[in-house]
Structures are given as structure tokens and as C-alpha cells.
Amino acid sequence: xxxxxxxxxxxxxxxxxxxxxxxxxxxxxxxxxxxxxxxxxxxxxxxxxxxxxxxxxxxxxxxxxxxxxxxxxxxxxxxxxxxxxxxxxxxxxxxxxxxxxxxxxxxxxxxxxxxxxxxxxxxxxxxxxxxxxxxxxxxxxxxxxxxxxxxxxxxxxxxxxxxxxxxxxxxxxxxx
Numbered sequence: 001x002x003x004x005x006x007x008x009x010x011x012x013x014x015x016x017x018x019x020x021x022x023x024x025x026x027x028x029x030x031x032x033x034x035x036x037x038x039x040x041x042x043x044x045x046x047x048x049x050x051x052x053x054x055x056x057x058x059x060x061x062x063x064x065x066x067x068x069x070x071x072x073x074x075x076x077x078x079x080x081x082x083x084x085x086x087x088x089x090x091x092x093x094x095x096x097x098x099x100x101x102x103x104x105x106x107x108x109x110x111x112x113x114x115x116x117x118x119x120x121x122x123x124x125x126x127x128x129x130x131x132x133x134x135x136x137x138x139x140x141x142x143x144x145x146x147x148x149x150x151x152x153x154x155x156x157x158x159x160x161x162x163x164x165x166x167x168x169x170x171x172x173x174x175x176x
Contacts, residue, residue, distance in 0.1 A: 013107035077160035105142035
């Protein structure tokens with residue numbers, strides 16, 4: 001199979017959203033396998049205060065906002081949810097987090113929550129979840145290249161009302 005990434009060419013994370021190749025072909029360029037499967041994400045047994053208030057706030061707001069742009073979805077649907085996650089987990093939420101590993105892995109992560117163990121990266125998209133997941137997976141690979149990164153990195157791509165989750169396993173060099 002011919003190489004997708006060319007030596008001497010610089011790519012941003014956004015570049016991978018535009019590639020016509022399938023996710024598995026792009027991830028193979030970085031030595032990662034890709035599998036589609038239903039995930040069993042970790043569950044918390046602790047109380048999650050504020051979720052009912054957040055739900056009410058979003059439901060109350062929806063009739064009065066137009067969600068026709070990516071930025072509108074980010075401001076109205078995604079950021080409030082991630083701010084609640086950051087508050088509940090007592091971790092910092094970064095917006096537009098800049099990351100450069102090399103010329104093939106660089107750009108801004110829409111959202112990043114990094115704690116002592118798991119890393120959560122979220123990519124917001126206007127409409128195409130499939131290509132958005134490819135971009136997210138490449139961002140997760142970039143984060144995994146840090147020697148201090150945990151073995152599992154969690155990610156999600158969303159259009160606001162629909163979320164698709166992924167897990168990168170550093171040891172197995174796989175993304176599900």
C-alpha cells in the first residue's frame with residue numbers, strides 16, 4: 001500500500017479530517033491498529049451534582065439558539081458539559097490546547113482534560129463524525145507519544161448532540 005504521509009510535508013491535525021483514506025489506513029501510518037467496537041467506559045459510583053441543572057439549562061436554551069455552526073454547538077452544547085466534567089473531576093479543562101510533536105502531529109486540540117491517570121481529548125465537529133474520529137485518533141496518538149502519558153487515553157468526537165468515544169491503548173498500539 002502506498003504511503004499516505006509524505007516526508008518533508010507538514011500536516012496539522014485538521015489535515016487528517018480532509019484525507020480521503022479510511023481511518024485504519026491513516027492510523028497504520030503511525031503503527032496503530034483500528035477496531036470499531038462497543039466500548040465499556042469506566043463508570044463512577046460517586047454522586048454527580050449539577051447534572052440536572054446542566055440538563056435543564058441546555059434544554060431551556062435550545063429553542064432560542066441556532067446550532068448551525070461548529071462554534072455555536074461548541075458554546076451551547078459541548079463546553080458546558082465539559083466544564084461540568086472538569087468541575088466534578090477537579091481537573092483543568094483546556095480550550096484550543098496547542099500541541100506539536102513533529103511535522104506530522106501538530107495543531108490545536110479543541111478540548112483537553114489531563115489528570116494524574118486518564119487523558120481525555122474532545123474534538124468538536126460540525127457534521128462529519130467519521131472524519132472527525134480520524135482527526136481525534138491522530139490527536140490521541142500525538143498525546144500518547146509523551147513518555148509520561150498513561151497507557152489508556154480516552155477521546156470523543158462530537159457534533160454536540162451525538163458523541164462517539166474512543167480509547168487508545170499505548171501498549172497494544174491500538175485505537176478502538
